[in-house]
Amino acid sequence: MVTTQSSSRNARRRPRKWTAFLRRRSMLARLLATILLAVCVPLVFSSSQFIRRESGTIQQYEQEQLSSVAQSIALQLERFMESMQSISTKIMLNSSLYENVIASNVRTELEGLELIETYQAALPFVADYALYYENLQSLYSNSGKYRPSVFAEQILHLPAEQWPALFEGVNTPQFLPCTAGSALYVVPLRSNNLDASARFCLFHIxxxxxxxxxxxxxxxxxxxxxxxxxxxxxGSLVIYQSSAGAPESASTPGSYLLNGQEYMLTSASCKGGYTLAVGMNKSGLYQNLERLNAHVGQFSAVALLLCLFLAGIAVALNYRPIVSIFNAVRG
Known part of the structure; x- marks a missing residue:
């Protein structure tokens, strides 16, 4: 019983001790609360603005860098197309590759294949290329002679029945739709031999x-x-799609997900009416800044509540001194 009463008395004394402590140091407490209020308000809002500004600057830099790379890729693809057209012109003008010459005997076929293979050095971006004779229904490529159905299935990985309709309406150099992870560029050749049928140069990338x-x-x-x-x-026709598939929109605006990796996307145009979609793998710093920028609003709200709380404390602590000053002035 004595122990219980002693404990209750100690509990009542603790608030009195804190009250006495604050009363003895009321001026220090008022000064501290006022300084915190004066410092925290501008610090909070300046920090929020700084975070937003720096995040925006980095985002703009990353976007400009991505756009620059996309334009460079578009220019490089234009050079690739020019190289393929140049090789096609050389093949077209080479008399050893005329239809009536190359198909005359086995020796001319072998010589034609060797000649076609020599162009490989100028086409490092091409996996397979071939000269297709529509009348002969044969393809002479850098890897040998093929029948159309075999070339379609083994090289292009297309159904054999799709081959006959593949070149319908093709009268200018252009890309044709192919399987995912590859592209097919076709250049029709005009022949000097009026009796010869159409010839096409095929470039499988x-x-x-x-x-x-x-x-x-x-x-x-x-x-x-x-x-x-x-x-x-x-509308548009997809002529190349990466084997990884198409990216999906992410929760962050302007971001896309592919295989769990977050990307920024941009587009660039090149000759022939082609549009490229180029992505950039977001760096860890960039993603952290995005998350921080997304939470700046919440941080500002919490900081504002803290400032209001400090303002209340400052007013409460300074209320009596202020009233006494007013009373002294009025008296």
Missing amino acids: TEKTLTKALANLLADRYFLFSMEESLEEG
Whole structure:
């Protein structure tokens, strides 16, 4: 019983001790609360503005860098197309590759294959290329002679029945839709022999050869997602799609997800009405700044509540001194 009463008396004395402590140091407490209020308000809002400004600056820099890389890739693809057209012109003008010459006997076929293979050095971005004779129904490529159905299935990985309709309406150099992770560029050739049928140069570009050829631009952060052709009747036709698939929209505005990795996307145009979709792998710093920027509003709200709390304390502590000053002035 005595112990219980002693404990209750000690409990009542603790608030009195704190009250006495604050009363003895009331001036210090008022000064501290006022200084905290005066310092915290501008510090909170200046910090919020600084975070937003720096995040915006980094985002703008990253976006400009991505746009610059995308434009460089578009220019490089234009050079690739010019190289393929140049090789096609050489093939077209070479009399050894005329239809009536190359198909005359086995020796001329072998010589034609050797000649076609010599162009490989000028096409490092091409995995397979071939000269297709429509009348002969044969393809002479850098890897040998093929029947159309075999070339379609083994090289292009397309159904054999799709081959006959593949070149319908193709009268200018252009990309044709192919399987995911590859692109097919076709250049129709005009023949000097009026009796000869149509000839086409085919260039099969894979994701591996394209990435290797663009290694100095793509580095480790950039990625070519797709390439589309704008159609005259409206809309677009996908002529290249990375084997990884199409990215999906992420929770962060302007961000896309692919295989769990977050990317920024931009587009660039090149000759022929083609549009590239190029992505950039977001760095850890960039993602952290995005998250921090997203929480700046919450941080500001909490800081504002803290400032209001400090203002209340400052007013409460300074109330009596202020009233006494007013009373002294009035008296």
